[in-house]
Amino acid sequence: MATGRAVRIGTGGVVAAAVLTAASFAPPATAGTDPGHPQTRAAMNAAVKDGVPGVAGQVKDGYSVWMGTSGVGDRRTGEPRSAVDRYRIGSMTKTFVATVLLQLESEGRLDLDDKVDTWLPGVVRGNGNDGRRITVRQLLNHTSGIPSYTADPEFLENGFTEKFLEHRYDTYTPEQLVAIAMRHEPLFEPGAAWSYSNTNYTLAGLIIAKVSGRSYEDEIKRRIIQPLGLYATSVPRTASSLPEPGSRAYSKLSLAPKPTDPVHDVTELNPSAAGSAGAMISDSGDLNRFYSALLGGKLLPAAQLKEMKTTVPVSGAGLITGYGLGLMKFEPSCGTSLWGHGGNIQGSASQAVTSSDGKHAFAFNFNGDWAGNSQAVIEAEYCPK
Numbered sequence: 001m002a003t004g005r006a007v008r009i010g011t012g013g014v015v016a017a018a019v020l021t022a023a024s025f026a027p028p029a030t031a032g033t034d035p036g037h038p039q040t041r042a043a044m045n046a047a048v049k050d051g052v053p054g055v056a057g058q059v060k061d062g063y064s065v066w067m068g069t070s071g072v073g074d075r076r077t078g079e080p081r082s083a084v085d086r087y088r089i090g091s092m093t094k095t096f097v098a099t100v101l102l103q104l105e106s107e108g109r110l111d112l113d114d115k116v117d118t119w120l121p122g123v124v125r126g127n128g129n130d131g132r133r134i135t136v137r138q139l140l141n142h143t144s145g146i147p148s149y150t151a152d153p154e155f156l157e158n159g160f161t162e163k164f165l166e167h168r169y170d171t172y173t174p175e176q177l178v179a180i181a182m183r184h185e186p187l188f189e190p191g192a193a194w195s196y197s198n199t200n201y202t203l204a205g206l207i208i209a210k211v212s213g214r215s216y217e218d219e220i221k222r223r224i225i226q227p228l229g230l231y232a233t234s235v236p237r238t239a240s241s242l243p244e245p246g247s248r249a250y251s252k253l254s255l256a257p258k259p260t261d262p263v264h265d266v267t268e269l270n271p272s273a274a275g276s277a278g279a280m281i282s283d284s285g286d287l288n289r290f291y292s293a294l295l296g297g298k299l300l301p302a303a304q305l306k307e308m309k310t311t312v313p314v315s316g317a318g319l320i321t322g323y324g325l326g327l328m329k330f331e332p333s334c335g336t337s338l339w340g341h342g343g344n345i346q347g348s349a350s351q352a353v354t355s356s357d358g359k360h361a362f363a364f365n366f367n368g369d370w371a372g373n374s375q376a377v378i379e380a381e382y383c384p385k
Contacts, residue, residue, distance in 0.1 A: 036066055037059065037066050037068065037381065038384075039380035039381070039384040039385065040059070040066075040068060040362075040377065040380045040381045040384075041068055041070075042380065043373070043376045043377040043379070043380035043381075044057070044068055044069070044070040044364070044377060045070050046373070046376065047070065047071075047366060047371070047372035047373060047374075047376075047377065048070045048071035048372075050371045050372050050373065051259075051368070051370065051371035051372070052071060052366045052367070052368045052371050052372035053071055053072050053073075053075055053247075053248075053250050053263075053366075053367050053368045054069065054070060054071030054072045054073050054080065054081035054247060054366070054367050054368075055068075055069065055070050055071060055081065055364060055365065055366050055367075055372070055377075056068070056069045056070075056073075056081040056082060056083050056085050056087075056247070056284065056364065056365055056367075057069075057083065057284050057362065057363055057364025057365065057377075058083055058283075058284035058285050058288055058362075058363060058364075059288075059360075059361070059362045059381060060285075060288040060289070060292060060360070060361045060362075061359070061360045061361075062359055062360075065285070067083030067084075067284075068083060068364075069081040069082065069083050072247075073085065073246075073247025073248060073367060074247060074248050075248065075250065075263070075265075076248075079247075081247055081367065082245055082247070083284065084232075084245055084283055084284075084285065085245055085246050085247050085283060085284075085365065085367075086232050086242065086243050086244070086245060086246045086281055086282065086283045087242070087246060087247070087249070087281065087282070087283065087348050087350060087365045087367065088242070088249065088271070088279075088280070088281055088343075088345045088347070088348045088350075089278075089280050089281065089282045089287065089343040089345075089348075089350050089352075089365075090274070090278040090342075090343030090344045090345040090348060090349075090350060091198075091277065091278045091341060091342060091343040091344065092278075092280065092282070092287065092340075092341045092342070092343035092350065092352055093201070093235075093274070093276065093277065093278045093279055093280040093343070094201050094277065094278070094326045094341060095290075095291070095294070095326045095327055095340075095341045096220050096224055096235075096280065096290075096326075097201055097204050097205060097208065097216060097220070097276050097326060098140050098204070098308065098325045098326025098327065099223075099224060099294060099299055099300065099308075099326065100208055100216065100219045100220060100223055100224070101136065101140065101204060101207065101208060101325075102300050102304040102305075102307065102308055102325065103223055103299070103300065103304070104208070104211050104212060105304060106300065106301050106303070106304050109211050109212070110136065110207070110211050111136075112135065112136050112137040112140070112307065112325075113135050113136070113137060114135065114136050115131065115132055115133070115134065115135060115136075116131035116132075116134045116135070116136065116139065116144075116203060116207070117130075117131035117132040117134075119136075119206075119207045119210045119211065120203065120206055120207060120210065123175075123178060123203070123206070124146065124178070124182070124203065125182065126182040126183075127182060127183065127184060127185045127186075128185045128186050129146060129147075129181075129182055129185075129186050133190050134146065134190045135190070136204070136207060137325070138190055138191060138200075139200040139201070139203055139204050139207075140200070140201075140204060140325040140326055141194070141311075141312050141323055141324060141325055142194055142195060142196050142197055142200055142312075142323060143190065143191050143192075143193065143194055143312060144190055144197065144200055145186040145187045145188040145189060145190050145191075145192065145193070145195070146181060146186060146187075146197050146199045146200060146203075147181050147184040147185070147186065147187055147197060147199065148181065148195075148196065148197035148198045148199050149177045149178070149180040149181040149198060149199050149202070150198050151184075152180050152181070152183065152184065154180075155180055156255070158170070159273060159346070160253065160254075160255055160346070161253055161254065161255065162253045162254075162264075164251075164253050164264075164266065164269075164346060165253070165264065168240070168266070168268065168269045168270065169240060169268075169269070169270045170270055170272075170273065171238050171270055171272050172272045172273050172275070173272070174202050174205060174206050174275055174276070175206075177198075177199065177202045177273075177275065178199060178202055178203060178206075181197075181199040181202075194312050194313070194314060194323065196323075198274075198277035198278065199277075200277075201276050201277040201278075201326075202275055202276055202277055204216075204276060205275060205276025205277075206276075208276075216235075216276045217235040217237060220235050220280075221235060224290065224299065228286075228289055228290060228293055229289075230282065230286040230289060230290060231286070232281075232282055232283040232285065232286045233280065233281065233282040233283075233286045233290075234280065234281045234282075235279065235280050235281075236271050236279060236280075236281060237271075237272060237279075238270050238271070238272050239271075240268045240269055240270050240271075241268060242267055242268070242281065243281065246267075247367045248265055248267045248347075248367065249265070249266050249267045249346070249347025249348050249367050249368075249369075250263050250264065250265060250266065250347050250367060250368045250369075251263070251264055251266045251346050251347045251368070251369045251370065252264070252369075252370045253266070253346075254370075257370040263368075265347075266346045266347040267347060269345075269346055269347075271345075274345055278343065278345055284352075284363040284364060284365065285363075287350075287352040287361075287363035288352070288354070288361035288362070288363050289361075290352075291339070291340055291352050291353070291354040291358065291361050291363070292354055292358040292359070292361045293358065294358070295339055295354050295355070295356060295357065295358035296357065296358030296359075297358075307324075307325060308324050308325045308326065308327050309324050309327060309329075309339065310324055310325070311323055311324045311327075311329050312324075314328075318375045319331060319332055319338075319375045319378060319379070320342075324339075326341070327339055327340070327341065328340060328341050328342065330353055330378065332378060332379050332382050332383045333379060333383050334382065334383035336355065336382055336383070337355075337356055338353040338354065338355060338356075338378070338382060339353065339354060339355075339356065340352045340353035340354055342374070344369060345369075346369060347367065347368065347369055348365060348366070348367060348369060349365070349366040349368070349369050349372065349374065350363070350364065350365040350366070351363065351364060351374045351377070351378060352364075353378055353382075355382075360382070362378065362381050362382075364377060
């Protein structure tokens, strides 16, 4: 996994990098609704100059809220981004899924060291994959060695090249996604290394259903969305539209995008290809509320929050230095520690981070998936020069 300038960890764990030289088509940027956060506004503007159609975000710092935007939400009409846009949050879904599993653990309904096969007998099997040797914990911190279904060549081609336009409304079941992963050999022995795999969280969603008797979608709604009043947050199953208010989402649909590649509107898609690894929709305000509540101890008992924040090292990922249980640890240059997650899906690249006490939260979205330096935006907010 790598992050940084024009580097993407997609919903599929697909990493693609490109240095874009094309000038932005966007109008002059107007980030911020007040004169505060000048470095953050400048970093948002820089992302638009780098080629992102638009960026929108919110900062929650104590009792104050700052909203910032830059660029356009619709390339056809020139309508600007809105700080209250709803957008696809991709792999941030993983933090919600991990939170539900940790709540179930706190209730004594499962153990993180249960084998996957205890709950999903025979599901992880084939080509050396064996759920009898992999724990739930190893799913959540990506040390299982299970290959990501999104690295499968056919899935890659259908989802992340121009073939997406033919397959954008395809429906996948979780079992089908796991079966795609089982075509391939494990990446390593369970627990021997770290590798980001969306299959891990497809399995985690299935385990939630087996333990609770309800789908992961229903459990997230019941346990997180409704108690926190996250009115802009939803867990779609196969619905392809993006709720209003929202901007259009754009992609070059290339694994190695170039400045001359055409830009496609990919706003509509069937999110079942992402499922419990990355299907959710939210806005920046709701994401700040969620991560603040999580790090502030309002969603998990202290023991489970400690487990969530127990990380394995991640190298070569810029500000990201560790991965816990559905939670990334960020370490900007000024020495502070942040917690959150990134989330990419076709046409959408997002980040949400918060301070260790949950008081200073920041979530933002690029409505293009091929450019922009998200880590520079985080640095600007938390380590202003």
